Amino acid sequence: xxxxxxxxxxxxxxxxxxxxxxxxxxxxxxxxxxxxxxxxxxxxxxxxxxxxxxxxxxxxxxxxxxxxxxxxxxxxxxxxxxxxxxxxxxxxxxxxxxxxxxxxxxxxxxxxxxxxxxxxxxxxxxxxxxxxxxxxxxxxxxxxxxxxxxxxxxxxxxxxxxxxxxxxxxxxxxxxxxxxxxxxxxxxxxxxxxxxxxxxxxxxxxxxxxxxxxxxxxxxxxxxxxxxxxxxxxxxxxxxxxxxxxxxxxxxxxxxxxxxxxxxxxxxxxxxxxxxxxxxxxxxxxxxxxxxxxxxxxxxxxxxxxxxxxxxxxxxxxxxxxxxxxxxxxxxxxxxxxxxxxxxxxxxxxxxxxxxx
Ligand code: KG4
Ligand code: ZN
Numbered sequence: 001x002x003x004x005x006x007x008x009x010x011x012x013x014x015x016x017x018x019x020x021x022x023x024x025x026x027x028x029x030x031x032x033x034x035x036x037x038x039x040x041x042x043x044x045x046x047x048x049x050x051x052x053x054x055x056x057x058x059x060x061x062x063x064x065x066x067x068x069x070x071x072x073x074x075x076x077x078x079x080x081x082x083x084x085x086x087x088x089x090x091x092x093x094x095x096x097x098x099x100x101x102x103x104x105x106x107x108x109x110x111x112x113x114x115x116x117x118x119x120x121x122x123x124x125x126x127x128x129x130x131x132x133x134x135x136x137x138x139x140x141x142x143x144x145x146x147x148x149x150x151x152x153x154x155x156x157x158x159x160x161x162x163x164x165x166x167x168x169x170x171x172x173x174x175x176x177x178x179x180x181x182x183x184x185x186x187x188x189x190x191x192x193x194x195x196x197x198x199x200x201x202x203x204x205x206x207x208x209x210x211x212x213x214x215x216x217x218x219x220x221x222x223x224x225x226x227x228x229x230x231x232x233x234x235x236x237x238x239x240x241x242x243x244x245x246x247x248x249x250x251x252x253x254x255x256x257x258x259x260x261x262x263x264x265x266x267x268x269x270x271x272x273x274x275x276x277x278x279x280x281x282x283x284x285x286x287x288x289x290x291x292x293x294x295x296x297x298x299x300x301x302x303x304x305x306x307x308x309x310x311x312x313x314x315x316x317x318x319x320x321x322x323x324x325x326x327x328x329x330x331x332x333x334x335x336x337x338x339x340x341x342x343x344x345x346x347x348x349x350x351x352x353x354x355x356x357x
Contacts, residue, residue: 009092089117152288171227
């Protein structure tokens with residue numbers, strides 16, 4: 001099956017053309033064409049994603065990226081031989097989602113090709129399960145139940161998949177997403193958006209110095225039995241600490257970044273322990289932009305090694321960490337091959353959750 005996938009849920013405009021084959025236990029995705037434009041640097045001056053700007057950029061870039069992807073795939077731009085179109089239809093920024101949905105709907109009508117909407121978070125889940133080899137991604141057999149730890153700029157949640165594409169929520173953040181907390185703390189430290197990688201770099205410098213700095217932040221909801229998270233209190237604790245510290249040297253910023261990252265890592269690890277105990281999952285799939293964080297990965301890896309040696313921990317290949325269209329195409333094909341529903345794109349409601357399937 002040749003599949004065109006489109007992703008515009010946030011500040012990445014992405015198009016991919018995949019040649020998909022195999023089954024849910026043995027699938028292969030050859031990337032025939034791909035084009036991605038990250039607007040991150042355009043949003044940097046606003047300290048976060050500015051929806052109107054995101055929408056304008058998606059509208060401007062989608063036709064250009066589609067053209068590049070079609071040319072790379074050596075397909076006729078007038079009437080390409082494509083079997084299916086998949087577009088992200090939520091969750092995300094509504095104006096941004098709509099541009100992708102409208103663009104995909106128009107292509108679907110013009111070319112007479114069926115169109116399906118795909119949940120962005122499902123894309124992050126399946127992206128954790130594939131391996132990258134040359135210009136292909138492959139999926140082997142996945143043991144269920146699967147616990148997905150989804151950590152991104154918009155989401156922080158545990159989703160349990162007992163059978164393919166059937167989900168229930170195990171826990172979620174009560175306030176900010178962890179990526180959002182990284183971005184906000186970075187902003188307080190005068191670091192550029194997106195803040196996650198900047199915080200990680202600063203924290204690594206502090207760790208390398210191994211100096212005592214005496215800064216401690218809370219581990220919110222650590223003692224609560226649920227698998228829920230809260231990051232707004234942690235963010236406020238950083239704010240108060242910064243007020244108390246006054247003018248900051250580069251070293252001070254690095255120490256704050258380290259302790260903030262340690263606190264985020266610790267709560268993620270201890271809530272993951274709880275979620276694995278509660279669900280008896282065989283696979284832990286970690287997805288979303290924050291899954292790129294090395295310190296959080298290290299914490300999760302030691303947890304699995306020491307306490308859940310039979311569980312497989314899976315991360316996305318580095319090319320699929322951040323938002324991209326390949327993961328949307330992979331999810332669509334896996335739905336198709338598992339005979340799960342492929343529905344037309346829905347209302348792009350920002351708050352829609354995976355359980356609505
Ligand atoms: O999944 P994603 O690309 O977009 C959303 O769907 O939100 O995730 C973006 C988020 C941002 O908050 C960014 O700061 C965070 O992922 N991020 C990181 C790292 N790389 C990206 N957070 C912590 N450490 C990183 N290395
Ligand atoms: Zn995402």
